[in-house]
Structures are given as C-alpha cells and as structure tokens.
Amino acid sequence: MTEPARSTPPAPPGGGGIDHEGVADLYAEAVHWHVNTGDEVIHAKRMPGRFRRLKWLTSAVWLIFFLGPYLRWDGRQAVMFDIPRRQFHIFGATVLPQDFWLLTLTLLFFATLLAVVTNVAGRVWCGYFCFQTVWTDVFTWIEERIDGPPQARRRLEKAPWDARKIGLRLLKHTLWLAIGVLTGITFTLWFGDAPTLWRQYLTLSAHPVAWAAVGVFTFFTYLFAGRMREQVCFWLCPYARFQGIMYDRQTILPTYDFRRGEPRGRLRKGEALDGGARGDCIDCKQCVAVCPMGVDIREGQQEGCITCGLCIDACDAVMDKVGRPRGLIRYACLDEIEGRPVRPFWRRPPVWIYGTALAFALAGILYGLSSLGGIDLKVLHERQPLYVLLSDGRIQNKYTLKVLNKFPEPARLGVSVEGLPGLELAGIEGPVTAAPGRVSAFTVLVRAPRDAAPSGLSPIRFRLRRLGGGDTAERESIFAAP
Structure with missing residues (x-):
C-alpha cells in the first residue's frame, strides 16, 4: 500500500464536502484505496460499451505514427526529421535550428492543452491517447485472444509448464516482440527516407545507430506494454503524480454516486432491487473487474484512475440487468454529486487562463509557419x-x-x-x-x-x-x- 494521493474523493454520505471536520473521513476512505505494487497481474475484463468503442476510435490516432513516414510531398518524404543535416521537413516547410522558437511554442501549446483538458475532464490523455495505454490495450487484446478471458489466464498462470502452456506463451511473446520491432522501425523512419531505411533493414545494412534505436524501442515496448503495464503509470509516469493538483470541484471524472449507491449489498437470485432502504450498488465488483488499473472507483477518485470510463460501461450493463437507471457510475464533478450548482466549463477562471495561453501559442505557431520561407x-x-x-x-x-x-x-x-x-x-x-x-x-x-x-x-x-x-x-x- 502506498501513501494515498491528495486528490479530492467524493465526500462521505451526509457530508457537505471536505472541511476541517472531514479530514478524518478523507483519510478513513483513502486507506481503502488499493494500489497494485506489482505483486499480482491485473487481468482486466473486456466488456462492450460506448467507452470501449471510444477507446478503440481514439487509439486509431496512432495510425498517423505508423503511416506518416510513407506520405510523399514534392518528391520527398512529407515529414522527416533530418538530424544529421539539422533540418525538419514538414510538408512544404523546412524548419532549421534558427526556427527553434517555433518548437518552443509548439511544446507550450500542447503542454497548455494537456493542462486545460485535465482541469475540465481529468486524465483524458491517459485514458484514451497515451501510447502506454494504447499499446498495453493492444497487447492485452492479443493476450485474451491467445490465453482466453481473465479466469482462464489466471488458471494458466498457476498451471504447470507443459507443451500447451509453452506453445501459448511462445506465440504471445513472439507477437509482442513483433509489435515492438515494428514500433522501433517505424520510429526510425521519421528520421530518414522510409523506403531507403526499409531496404537497409531487409539487407541488414542499416547504420548501427538505427539498429540500436530499434533494439531500444523493442525492449521498452515489450517491457512497458507487455510486462509492466499499469506499473508504468503508477511508478514511472510523472504526469500521473501531479495530475491531481489540476483537478477542482468542477472537474468532470468517472464518479460513483454514493448517495444513490449506498448502502451497497449483494443481490440474491430472484430478489428485486426496489431502491428502498438498500442502495443501487449490488457490490458485483464489475467496475473493478474491467479497470485496467485495478481501481475500485467506489472508494473515491484515486491516483490510479486514468478516466477511461470502462467502469461506466460495466456498471451501466449491470443496472440494465437489475432494472435500475444507468448512471450509478458516470462522468460527473464533485459539486454535481453533492448537489451543488455546476458552472459550464467556459465560465471557469482556469479555463480562461489556459485558453488565453493556448490562443497566444497557437497564434505564434500560425504566424511562424506562414512566415517560413525557403x-x-x-x-x-x-x-x-x-x-x-x-x-x-x-x-x-x-x-x-x-x-x-x-x-x-x-x-x-x-x-x-x-x-x-x-x-x-x-x-x-x-x-x-x-x-x-x-x-x-x-x-x-x-x-x-x-x-x-x-x-x-x-x-x-x-x-x-x-x-x-x-x-x-x-x-x-x-x-x-x-
């Protein structure tokens, strides 16, 4: 168990937010948070739903990474970062070290965009776009196709090593390594002419630096997406550590409606959930089963939550089965859960501050690109x-x-x-x-x-x-x- 994050979870039932008298309640809730320290492998269950579809759609953004080096423009590679000649070719524009200020503005723009999105809707980058999340999702999808659903994978882990287990493991890890090699080769294609580099790889005549880059990317892609998975987010990613300070009471996050769900309890077969003295949560733990981070969202907002919304899909499916309204877990802010007024995001001061910085950075980038000449x-x-x-x-x-x-x-x-x-x-x-x-x-x-x-x-x-x-x-x- 690690030290709990300082992000603000929902207030306990009957309370009105976190104040001096509620500090003890905050820590009493935080001690129930579970942070996987690597002593167990999380085998998340895959359930269909709108947020699962959204994850696949947003993951498709990374097709740009794989297909981009093959685009041509005026007889040459459309986007190429020519390090030896210190030239960045971006379609018709050539950026040289003298245009370094453009790179600075670009980094400022994306850093500010990350901050404003986090303040409005949490870790959207982590849940839908981060390369670690996307590659891990692909690796675990392959694992499910080969080893089976979560229960089958857990049984296979405990099973003795026989021909079947060795064959499945060999196939899975070979596919993982193949994806790592493709990732590494694709990365190098952005720094040289793609057809030429492919010819050099196939004839084993590529430069040692290129081979080293492929090896490094293969190793870390296999290690991070295949072996470490959520441990990268917990222990290596700095963004996961400081994202909590970007939240406020108006930040929209996957949130458990404790007022509606408590007191929770198991639902026996044939028993009706009438919404009387018992809450709507039937303690099925499906929200935990589908979470790739192993987080129990019912214990409040935690450092491990990447706001992917898969717990919402799982809970909505259960609510449909027991005849209760959807939304027991939903995207909501703390003020909404506590019944306080909620302001539109465009009326919030942080959004205006971040938005102004975004506008200045974007204006500078557009000016720079429009004034770039040969x-x-x-x-x-x-x-x-x-x-x-x-x-x-x-x-x-x-x-x-x-x-x-x-x-x-x-x-x-x-x-x-x-x-x-x-x-x-x-x-x-x-x-x-x-x-x-x-x-x-x-x-x-x-x-x-x-x-x-x-x-x-x-x-x-x-x-x-x-x-x-x-x-x-x-x-x-x-x-x-x-």
Whole structure:
C-alpha cells in the first residue's frame, strides 16, 4: 500500500464536502484505496460499451505514427526529421535550428492543452491517447485472444509448464516482440527516407545507430506494454503524480454516486432491487473487474484512475440487468454529486487562463509557419567606415548579406536593392549561389549619386529572388551619407 494521493474523493454520505471536520473521513476512505505494487497481474475484463468503442476510435490516432513516414510531398518524404543535416521537413516547410522558437511554442501549446483538458475532464490523455495505454490495450487484446478471458489466464498462470502452456506463451511473446520491432522501425523512419531505411533493414545494412534505436524501442515496448503495464503509470509516469493538483470541484471524472449507491449489498437470485432502504450498488465488483488499473472507483477518485470510463460501461450493463437507471457510475464533478450548482466549463477562471495561453501559442505557431520561407536574409552594415566618398563623387556603403538556404539543394539567387534613386550594386557579378541547409555570407557594395543620397541615414531595402523557384526574401537596412 502506498501513501494515498491528495486528490479530492467524493465526500462521505451526509457530508457537505471536505472541511476541517472531514479530514478524518478523507483519510478513513483513502486507506481503502488499493494500489497494485506489482505483486499480482491485473487481468482486466473486456466488456462492450460506448467507452470501449471510444477507446478503440481514439487509439486509431496512432495510425498517423505508423503511416506518416510513407506520405510523399514534392518528391520527398512529407515529414522527416533530418538530424544529421539539422533540418525538419514538414510538408512544404523546412524548419532549421534558427526556427527553434517555433518548437518552443509548439511544446507550450500542447503542454497548455494537456493542462486545460485535465482541469475540465481529468486524465483524458491517459485514458484514451497515451501510447502506454494504447499499446498495453493492444497487447492485452492479443493476450485474451491467445490465453482466453481473465479466469482462464489466471488458471494458466498457476498451471504447470507443459507443451500447451509453452506453445501459448511462445506465440504471445513472439507477437509482442513483433509489435515492438515494428514500433522501433517505424520510429526510425521519421528520421530518414522510409523506403531507403526499409531496404537497409531487409539487407541488414542499416547504420548501427538505427539498429540500436530499434533494439531500444523493442525492449521498452515489450517491457512497458507487455510486462509492466499499469506499473508504468503508477511508478514511472510523472504526469500521473501531479495530475491531481489540476483537478477542482468542477472537474468532470468517472464518479460513483454514493448517495444513490449506498448502502451497497449483494443481490440474491430472484430478489428485486426496489431502491428502498438498500442502495443501487449490488457490490458485483464489475467496475473493478474491467479497470485496467485495478481501481475500485467506489472508494473515491484515486491516483490510479486514468478516466477511461470502462467502469461506466460495466456498471451501466449491470443496472440494465437489475432494472435500475444507468448512471450509478458516470462522468460527473464533485459539486454535481453533492448537489451543488455546476458552472459550464467556459465560465471557469482556469479555463480562461489556459485558453488565453493556448490562443497566444497557437497564434505564434500560425504566424511562424506562414512566415517560413525557403530563403532567409540578414543584412549587416559595415561600421568602420560608415561610408566612402569615391573619386567620381558617388557615396559607397559596404554590407554583408547572410543568406540561409532552407532548400536541400543549392539556390541561385538574384540580388537587388532599392530605396534611393540611382542605387547600384557592386562586389558581386550576377546571381550568387547559397549552399543548402546553412548560412552563406556575401559582401556587397552599394553606391549612390551624391545628389541622390540625403545627408545622414536613409532606409534602403535588399531583395533576394530564387531563380527558377519564385521564393523571395527582403530585409531593410540603412544607407549612410555625409
């Protein structure tokens, strides 16, 4: 038994929430929480229902992980994180280290989104989208197809090792390892050309780093999803530890309606559940049997609950059989269970705070993506001297053009300048060539007639145009005159 989490469970019957007088009730309830410490294997029962269907539908999001590397765009892989060249190709955009702020905003956006969803509806990420949850669900589905339902799996665990048990174990673990290998290979495909990498894997000519990545992913996929399962959520995942501080009394979670369900008691065969002195809970423990974390939701909200809603499917099925209304376990907030007013989520201050941060991060990401070009230009004006008077009376300024070429091939660029009458470029002959994926520097001289350049500093603009491509880049600078 571990130290109980500090998230707020439902108040005991007859109470009005957790106050100073109710602290003893809180701890009295918490001591009944059961946290599996790994001394037993949880064989969760699978029951059909709306939340089970929802889990399968949301799990399909991970098809993007497996299918994404095979998408093509302009003759190359649509999404590829080219680490050796320090380039991220995302469809038509190329993100280089100079665009690191975009990655920062993206991480901020998803972290804030995780926080606001948790505050509104609990651990939705854990219950429906987390890779640990999804892969574990697939692994246990395979286990049920091979070893049978929970009772059969428990009997098989205790059975002596014979040919049948060895055969079943060998088949199951082989399939688990195959999924781990596919996961590892797919991960590496995001960092290189997918067809090329597959050819290297099949001919055993892949780079040792690629083989090492596949090995690491295979090992940990097999270990976490096949062997440790819920233990990863209990002991390794940091999100499971601090998610409780994101909850409040308005957070919607799978909740047991203790006012309706208590006092609970077993229902004998042929006995009617009339809803009189006895509560609606018949203590069938089906909500515990289907929970992949082994949580008894009737003991209040616990650190192990991943808000997947499978207990709701189980309880609704039992209520249908005994002729009582559904919803004994349902998605509800603590205020609703206690009969207090419930505010819509859009009227809650945390949602507005998180929403504002989300809006700023999203606006920055959209601006960054819309302003990303294939060519980036910076202009540095020579400081010493600011200008030079030529023998023919013209004024000359010196500049260094720093050009970032984000294309995977060299770019031929035409250079022009405007802003004052009679401006002339010198120091370069015709188009310049910028190397791919890095910054190239070019020194240029700009000359202007003496009568066309006002005294002091005047604004001018440099423009680059990619020949044969149409991409352009502009940057303002100054022209100094006596």
